[in-house]
Amino acid sequence: MRDAAGDHDITRLLAAWREGDEQAREALMQRVYVNVRAIAAQSLRAMPAATLSATDLAHEALLRLLGSELDWxxxxxxxxxxxxxxxxxxxxxxxxxLSDKRGGGAPHVELDVAQALPTPERDEQLLRIDEALRALASDDARRAQVIELVYFGGLSRSEVAATLAVSEGTVDRDLRLARAWLKTALRA
Amino acid sequence: MTRSPLERYAEDFERLRQLPPAQRAAALAALPLDEAARNTLQRLLAADAAAELDDPLARLLGRGAASLAGALPRRIGPWRVTGELGSGGMGTVLLAERTEGGFEQRVAIKLLGSHLAGAEAVRRFERERRILASLDHPHIARLLDGGQTEGGVPYLVMEYIDGVAIDRHCSERGLGLRERLGLFLDVCAAVQFAHQHLVVHRDLKPANILVDGHGSVKLLDFGIARLTDEADAPTLNAFTPEFASPEQVSGAPITTASDIYSLGVLLYRMLSGRSPYQADKAQLAELVREIVTTPPLRPSQSLTSRAAVSGAGDLPALDLRRLRRELRGDLDNIVLMALRKEPARRYASAAQLADDIRRYLDDRPVHARVPSVGYRLRKFVARNRLGVALGSLALLALLATATVALQQARSARLQAARAEQHFASVRTLANRFVGEVFDHIVDVPGTSAAQQLLLDTGLEYLDRLAADAGGNHALLLEVAQGYTTLAGIQERMYATPAQRAASAQHALALLDRADRLAPVDQDGWALRRDALVALALSETDAQQFDAAASHFKDAIAAPPASVASPATVVARGALANALVEYAKASGIDLAPAARMALLERARGEFAALKAAALEPRRRDAVDVADASALLFMARTQVDDLADPQHRAKALALAQQALQAHEALLARMPADTRILVNVVLAATSAAAIASGAQQYPLAREFYAAARRHDAQLQRLDPDQPTAALNRLALHLEQLEMELRANGSPRAQLVEIAAVGRLVAALPPTVLEQRQGIAVRAWLDTLKAEFSLRRSQEHDVPREQRLALRREALGLFEQAQRGVAQVAEMVDPSTPDMLELLRSGPDRARASIAALERR
Known part of the structure; x- marks a missing residue:
């Protein structure tokens, strides 16, 4: 549920972050994280047969938290x-x-989203991608971010370009190279 | 800041990857790089080439990366890419062209997701592509070509349609209601055509339905959703939730019925400018819940306030009040029938939906009618073939056995060549599977899988026999009969009308073949009548009432002069059965007097059968069928308002019917099927007496009904028909007591019991809207009796106030319920409706009166 205070809050945090306030970004991140998680759990309950993709999740989080009338x-x-x-x-x-499969961890609400069928192999692969992305981000923040925005955020080429203030051609080139690199890193 | 290790490769990577693969190795070798760097670059290039085919990120995260994979390719096959038309869940769509013979052709090329990789997926893609390429229809965009790009991404080349989405076309041109319906009819024609070619669209929505410059409708992307859908993991990417059917969002199998639903959503929007749902697409979870569970508002009701309308431009060019009036009734019903949650209850085809719209446009009565509570509960009881029709069904089965014996004897005489051992065994098996074995398990709960297996096996045997029958006259007749029996079994198993019709059509085709081999006799004619009745019944259920009426007429027609031999028992039985089924068929326009005439004729045949010396078992079957016919006559007579004596005559018939049933029960006391019919007979007699305001008599009949029902419950506690009948019996009696001024105190006790009955019903017995309606009915009764009770002298003041307040709450609750299922209100009980309408005011006034004192 979206409420007026929440809207205001999010907008304020966004503004503060634009001004350079890293704490605001953290606070924002936490709000969004909770929401994405809730959306994922809800959609799983509502339609066990359909799975939301990562980008569906991000878009719905956006609409839910901010509505469609948002400053560009x-x-x-x-x-x-x-x-x-x-x-x-x-x-x-x-x-x-994965940790449950290995015997640790308390019971929890299952969160099987974004993968048609979460299998240990898929989970492990996702973790490897995450790790590789983090390694890439330490040296090459822009290319890592392009990957994140495209695959986890569902942004189009032009949106990524606008978000990172680079040309679309740069996005294309970054994406291709970073993706190829990720593939080789995963295979290694 | 560290220099990214990737940066040093970026430039070379970009240049080399754009080279034709053959030239890459040489270019790589020519670069001034050390060995390790050269290897890295080579691995990066290899990974890039393979990424289009197998993108681990896209596979894990659910979005095909084709749309984001980079700049547009310049060429695909022979096509020059000139631009991008759009991209979505299913990939990117490019605009492309080529010049051939001086003629420039523009096409749309769809790049499909990379998850189609793999040999099996490619084979499937090719197979589907051939099917889609055969869809040649003026309102379907042609699939011209297809293949794989150099990188291995599958693509489809389609006719490019320069047009706008149908909803935008309607609003931009300010089209009126009839023009919109005209466009919609073209959409239906295209969908029907595709369905006949076994292609389901699965993603019908305005973006896929364009109108070109000439005002001609073109449907895009037929079958594409299926093409891109992974075989066992449906994802949201494959359809659009706002237009998806309940079975689509809940992951159930998709059939043509799903497209019918999407057509319903489209029509809803084209007529009312609104979505049938309250939730919008941003509230995905809520939207899905609504699609699956919440019945939509009638389109006319969705227009109740101007504020609710998203922009007058989206509406047909009529003022709001007139539009509401136009939608109310037929168009509302048509849209809601397409939008039914249960696939089987929607229009059986796009052609039928179109037919109803044409009927509306021509001012003819439409077939979509939303049954009222009264209709559903009462007519269910009256016409449900599981109940009343058990008699004739049993008769049919018994007579059928007689025919089989007859035919077998004849075949032994006439056929030596083909009646070999092999045939004999297959035949016996077919008959047993289709007949006896099934009869033993059909009513056993939890055996539906076994039943399906039996049905399939029976059908398989029949198909084999039919293929082998050749010129064997007797065998043709026998297999024809098998198919007719099968249609009856399919009906009891709730197979689709189309499946039942197919069985009946098989039977008729075999009979035609048999008739060309030998002269038709009375028994052969009887088989034809049975098959025609089976066909007509399936058509009634598919709401093809014109076809059904015509087949019923064929079924009761006198045999041609060439069928000379005297009427046999079998022939009479088949005719009587056809007459009864025709008289009972709902939905066909037949005046009550005409139905009565059919039933009188049937009873004449029954009388002739009784006069013949029948063996006891068959004699019983005829008596059961005759008693059922009598009961149905009583019910039909009530509706014959043209006859001033209709109630008195109906009451007399009902009493006769009850006596006949009780006599049967005395002979066969443990037969639950007869018990079901006795309860029905007594309830019907009670309802007729109540309608004639003969309340004491009605109470006697209700008491009899309850007595027999209690016995039924002891013998077979889970009979689903009985559960529904029981509910109808109790509610009807309560309604009668309301009219008869029965004791409020006693009735409140009864209402509590009925409430428990409703709560205990399994959800399969009452569908959701019926449930709402039944609860509203019960709330109204309870409110009214509470109000009356509060006015009785022995009630203390405190309790009076509580009763009146409770009544007020119940009236309001019932009004809300009725508003939700307005189309279910039974218009034949205006007095009840008036009580409900005025209820809250009366309750408030009585509360105020008490508080003033």
Missing amino acids: NDRQHFYRVAAQATRQVLVDAARRR
């Missing part, structure tokens, strides 16, 4: 957070499933 600038910023939060939700869920 805020929207670009929000995408970055939503993509990151979605990635975090998926990775956490995969990690927890």
Whole structure:
């Protein structure tokens, strides 16, 4: 549920982050994370047969938290957070499933989203992708972010370009190279 | 900041990957790089080439990366890419062209998701592509070509349609109601055509239905959803929730009925400018819940306030009040029939939906009618073939056995060549599977899988026999009969009308073949009547009433002069059965007097059968069928308002019917099927007496009904028909007591019991809207009796106030319920409706009166 205070809050946090307040970004991230997680759990209950893709999750989080009447600038910023939060939700869920399989962990609400059928192999692969992305981000923040925005945030080429303030050609080139690199890193 | 290790490869990577694969190795070798860097670059290039085929990220995260994979390719096959038309869940759509023979052709090329990789997926893709390429229809965009890009991404080339989405076309042109319906009819024609070619669209929505510059409708992307859908993991990507059917969002199998539903959503929007749902697409979970569980508002009701309308431009060019008036009734019913939650209860085809719209446009009565509670509960009881029809069904089965014996004897005489051992055994098996074995398990709960297996096996045997029958006259007749019996079994198993019709059509085709081999006799004619009745019944259930009426007429027609031999028992039985089924068929326009005439004729045949020396078992079957016919006559007579004596005559008939049933019960006391019919007879007699305001007599009949029902419950506690009949019996009696001024105190006790009965019903017995209606009915009764009770002298003041307040709450609750299922209100009980309408005001006034004192 969206409430007026919440809207205001999110908008304020977005503004503060634009001003350079990293704490605001953290607070925002937490709000979005909780929401993405709730959306994932809800959609799972509502339609066990259909699975939401990572990008569906990010988009719904955006609509739910901010509505569709959002300042363009805020929207670009929000995408970055939503993509990151979605990635975090998926990775956490995969990690927890794997640790359960190995005998640890308390019972919990199953969160089988974004993968048609979560299998240990898929979960492990997701964790490896996450790790590789983190390694890439430490050296090459922009290319890592392109991957995150496209695959976890569901942004189109032009949206990614606008969000990162680069040309679409750069997005294309970054995406291709980063994707190829990720593939080789996963195989290694 | 560290320099990214990737940065040093970026430029070379980009340049080399754009080279034709053959030239890459040489270019790589020519670069001034050390060995390790060269290897890395080579691995990156290899990974890039393979990424289009197998993108681990896309596979894990659910979005095909084709739409984001980079700049547009310049060429695909012979096509020059000139632009991008759009991208979505199913991939990217490109605009492309080529010049051939001086003629420029523009096409749309759809790049499909990379998850189609793999040999099996490619084979499937090719198979589907051939099917889609055969869809040649003026309102379907042609599939021209297809293949795989150099990178291995499958693509489809389609006719490029320069048009706008149908909803936008309607609003931009300001089209009126009839013009919109005209466009919609073209859409239906295209969908029907595709369905006949066994292609389901699965993603019908305005974006896929364009109108070109000439105003001609073109449907895009037929069958594409299936093509891109992974075989066992349906995802949201494959359809659009706002237009998806309940079975689609809940992951159930998709059939043509799903497209019918999407057509319903489209029509709803084209007529009312609104979505049938309250939730919008942003509230996905809520939207899905609504699609699966919540019945939509009638389109006319969705227009109640101007504020609710999203923009007058989206509406047909009529003022709001007139539009509401136009939608109310037939168009509402048509849309809601397409939008039924249960696939089997929607229009059976797009052609039928179109037919109803044409009927509306021509001012003819439409077939979509939303039955009222009264209709559903009472007519269910009256016409449900599981109940009243058990008599004739049993008769049919018994007579059928007689025919089989007859035919077998004859075949032994006439046929030596083909009546070999093999045939004999297959035949025996077919008859047993289709007949006896099934009869033993059909009513056993939890055996539906076994039943299906039996049915399939029976059908398989029949198909084999039919293929082998050749010129064997007797065998043709026998197999024809097998198919007719099968149609009856399919009906009891709730197979689709189309499946039942197919069985009946098989039977008729075999009979035609048999007739060309030998002259038709009375028994052969009887088989034809049976097959025609089976066909007509399936058509009634498919709401093809014109076809049904015509086949019923064929079934009761006198045999041609060439069928000379005197009427046999079998022939009379088949004719009587056809007459009864025709008289009972609902939905066909037949005046009560005409139905009565059919039933009189049937009873004449029954009388002739009784006069013949029948063996006891068959004699019983005829008596059961005759008693059922009598009961149905009583019910039909009530509706014959043209006859001033209709109630008195109906009451006399009902009493006769009850006596006949009780006599049968005395002979066969443990037969639950007769018990079901006795309860029905007594309830019917009671309802007729109540309608004639003969309340004491009605109470006697109700008491008899309850007595027999209690016995039925002891013998077979889970009989589903009985459960529904029981509920109808109790509610009807309560309604009568309301009219008869029965004791409020006693009735409140009874209402509590009925409430428990409703709560205990399994959800399969009452469908959701029926449930709402039944509860509203019960709430109204309870409110009214509470109000009356509060006015009795022995009630203390405190309790009076509580009763009146409770009545007020119940009236309001019932009004809300009725508003939800307005189309279910039974218009034949205006007095009840008036009580409900005025209820809250009366309750408030009585509360105020008490508080003033």
